[in-house]
Amino acid sequence: MSSGVDVDLKNLWIKFGDFVAVRDANVHINGGDFFSFLGGSGCGKTTILRAVSGFLDPAEGEILIGGNNMVGKGPNERPTALIFQNLALFPLMTVWENITFSLEVAGATKGERRKRADELLDMIALPDQGDKLPAQLSGGQKQRVAIARALCAEPDVLLLDEPLSALDLKLRHHMRAELREIQQRVGITFIYITHDQGEALTMSDNIAVMRTAVIDQIADGKSIYDDPSTSFVASFVGTNNLFRGKVTDISEGIATIDTNRTGTLRARVSTGATGKLGVGDDAMMFIRPEAFSIVKQKTETGTQIAATVQRSEFEGTSYNIYTEGGAGKEISVSVANRGDAHMYDSGTALNLVFDPHRAVVVPAGELASE
Amino acid sequence: MILKDYFKTNGPLMGWILLGLTFFWIVMLIVLPQLYMFELSFHPHLPPPEMGGPNDYLTLENYKYLVFGAEGNPDGYNKVDLAVFVRTLTAAAFVTVVDLLLCYPIAYYLGQSTGGGFVRLLVLLLIIPYWINEILRAFAFKIIFGDSGVLNEFLMFFAIIDGPIDFIRANVALYAGLGYAYILLMIFPIYNVVESLDRNQIEAARDMGAPWWMIHKRIVIPYAKPGISSGCTMVFMLSAGALAAPQILGGPSSLWFTQLVYQWFNTGGNWPQAAAYAIVLLIACLIIVLGVMKLFKVNMGDIGK
Numbered sequence: 001m002s003s004g005v006d007v008d009l010k011n012l013w014i015k016f017g018d019f020v021a022v023r024d025a026n027v028h029i030n031g032g033d034f035f036s037f038l039g040g041s042g043c044g045k046t047t048i049l050r051a052v053s054g055f056l057d058p059a060e061g062e063i064l065i066g067g068n069n070m071v072g073k074g075p076n077e078r079p080t081a082l083i084f085q086n087l088a089l090f091p092l093m094t095v096w097e098n099i100t101f102s103l104e105v106a107g108a109t110k111g112e113r114r115k116r117a118d119e120l121l122d123m124i125a126l127p128d129q130g131d132k133l134p135a136q137l138s139g140g141q142k143q144r145v146a147i148a149r150a151l152c153a154e155p156d157v158l159l160l161d162e163p164l165s166a167l168d169l170k171l172r173h174h175m176r177a178e179l180r181e182i183q184q185r186v187g188i189t190f191i192y193i194t195h196d197q198g199e200a201l202t203m204s205d206n207i208a209v210m211r212t213a214v215i216d217q218i219a220d221g222k223s224i225y226d227d228p229s230t231s232f233v234a235s236f237v238g239t240n241n242l243f244r245g246k247v248t249d250i251s252e253g254i255a256t257i258d259t260n261r262t263g264t265l266r267a268r269v270s271t272g273a274t275g276k277l278g279v280g281d282d283a284m285m286f287i288r289p290e291a292f293s294i295v296k297q298k299t300e301t302g303t304q305i306a307a308t309v310q311r312s313e314f315e316g317t318s319y320n321i322y323t324e325g326g327a328g329k330e331i332s333v334s335v336a337n338r339g340d341a342h343m344y345d346s347g348t349a350l351n352l353v354f355d356p357h358r359a360v361v362v363p364a365g366e367l368a369s370e
Numbered sequence: 371m372i373l374k375d376y377f378k379t380n381g382p383l384m385g386w387i388l389l390g391l392t393f394f395w396i397v398m399l400i401v402l403p404q405l406y407m408f409e410l411s412f413h414p415h416l417p418p419p420e421m422g423g424p425n426d427y428l429t430l431e432n433y434k435y436l437v438f439g440a441e442g443n444p445d446g447y448n449k450v451d452l453a454v455f456v457r458t459l460t461a462a463a464f465v466t467v468v469d470l471l472l473c474y475p476i477a478y479y480l481g482q483s484t485g486g487g488f489v490r491l492l493v494l495l496l497i498i499p500y501w502i503n504e505i506l507r508a509f510a511f512k513i514i515f516g517d518s519g520v521l522n523e524f525l526m527f528f529a530i531i532d533g534p535i536d537f538i539r540a541n542v543a544l545y546a547g548l549g550y551a552y553i554l555l556m557i558f559p560i561y562n563v564v565e566s567l568d569r570n571q572i573e574a575a576r577d578m579g580a581p582w583w584m585i586h587k588r589i590v591i592p593y594a595k596p597g598i599s600s601g602c603t604m605v606f607m608l609s610a611g612a613l614a615a616p617q618i619l620g621g622p623s624s625l626w627f628t629q630l631v632y633q634w635f636n637t638g639g640n641w642p643q644a645a646a647y648a649i650v651l652l653i654a655c656l657i658i659v660l661g662v663m664k665l666f667k668v669n670m671g672d673i674g675k
Binding site: 054076090 | 575577
């Protein structure tokens with residue numbers, strides 16, 4: 001298998017008539033990386049994938065694969081292979097014919113194709129299933145056949161368009177690990193499209209989070225989660241408590257926010273928002289439910305919220321406690337299910353304490369709609 | 371079991387009405403008349419009062435006549451009728467193949483395009499001519515293909531030909547007329563199937579480098595096979611059994627087998643003979659269709675898709 005090659009999108013604009021589907025995207029993908037585009041439906045992530053695979057041409061900009069500009073080249077002229085959302089296996093061909101279709105196109109003999117099919121079937125742990133029809137396979141097996149079919153042509157870049165979305169939850173989780181494992185084994189660049197943040201976070205080396213037509217942030221999963229650049233990313237990835245307010249002070253990377261309903265709070269300015277916030281600006285502060293700890297005694301101001309428990313629920317790995325933190329502001333708190341964690345009666349008064357470095361401040365902006 | 375579910379969904383009253391109508395349609399309107407014809411074909415030609423009388427008997431003479439001709443025929447075989455028979459079937463097969471070649475691209479285009487007003491307009495343009503009855507359409511073709519018809523005038527005006535071509539005698543008009551008459555029966559079954567073909571499969575094949583002809587050979591045609599066979603079956607059966615178009619557009623020296631059947635029924639007034647001819651045509655068509663289906667590995671169940 002070829003080793004991974006870099007993929008670069010430079011000032012990429014994609015339009016359908018007057019509609020701008022992708023606005024000035026700039027992405028660098030390292031060769032051999034598992035790279036995800038994460039975004040809601042209609043954000044343009046699939047459009048980017050189709051442009052990389054060659055099914056549509058950008059209005060402006062460059063698509064470089066291994067340094068070569070691919071704009072204007074058809075899908076068959078690019079070193080990419082695409083796995084479709086519905087897999088698009090050929091229903092009337094056997095599994096082995098499906099897998100080696102690219103070889104058939106290239107004019108390989110039946111013997112060669114059969115041999116290659118057997119190798120790939122071994123790789124995806126489906127030996128002796130080659131003579132079945134796709135319809136006779138389970139969802140996960142079809143998934144693996146689609147991967148084998150795409151890998152058969154030995155592409156430099158594998159493009160995956162939400163291929164796990166049709167599977168049930170358990171299988172989806174299993175296939176995440178399997179996909180990641182296959183990617184590391186073949187060592188080629190994977191570009192993965194998903195709306196499922198769990199998939200993006202667990203599998204990817206790097207993630208591009210897309211708002212409508214725009215890429216908001218490109219970073220590894222931990223940065224996306226802990227250090228979101230924009231209010232959209234903070235609200236899209238994971239659950240977050242949002243506090244709106246005005247910046248009253250910024251010093252040493254910590255902003256003090258006069259929130260509308262919860263008093264004065266302090267938190268770190270996001271790395272991506274550094275320099276974009278000044279005193280007096282509208283800001284949004286995000287605190288993860290798991291970033292709170294519950295204490296009885298009051299501590300210093302600015303990093304604690306006096307709250308009243310509304311209701312609690314037990315979710316197995318954690319307790320979810322829904323509280324009210326001043327003027328009807330709902331704040332959710334997640335407490336890991338360790339020995340001393342427990343439910344709280346509604347009406348209990350709590351002090352929610354957080355580390356200002358585990359909360360983040362970004363300029364006020366668009367939020368992800370649920 | 372199936373009946374139980376059937377009555378559950380339709381209710382007893384509606385269930386019996388639907389069942390009764392289907393029964394009436396199939397048995398009374400199709401099976402019984404055919405059986406009557408089949409039985410009739412084994413009887414001698416008798417005036418109605420003598421039918422079933424002492425002079426009536428079962429015989430194969432009507433079938434013999436098609437093969438060997440009248441008794442004392444010096445040729446030994448009924449060459450004229452047999453030639454018409456073979457020519458009708460080959461011509462029907464030819465019309466079917468031409469229709470398929472013509473309609474497959476259209477059906478593919480209609481089925482795979484993402485809809486929109488243009489496609490709906492195309493479908494409408496295909497359907498509207500069928501509001502005009504068959505005879506008028508046949509005569510329209512006669513006007514187009516006649517000696518001083520539109521086509522000849524056009525070709526002569528542009529000096530592509532010197533004198534008129536006798537399209538009628540060359541059977542061009544007949545084949546065109548027959549082909550056109552059943553175009554919809556070819557397009558719609560294929561269109562229906564192609565429409566349900568997942569576009570991603572075509573894109574996947576393109577992504578793997580397949581040229582267009584290979585995409586058709588390996589993906590579209592195998593998928594469209596039920597539609598293609600159902601279209602071909604209908605066009606072949608109806609062409610072989612057509613009467614109006616051959617009557618109007620056929621050359622003076624080329625009879626269609628249905629015209630022979632018609633002559634026996636009407637001019638000849640010999641119903642048993644006509645029935646025998648009709649039965650032979652029906653069975654020959656069935657054998658050909660089933661044979662071709664077997665050759666291309668099409669199941670009967672696929673036709674209904």
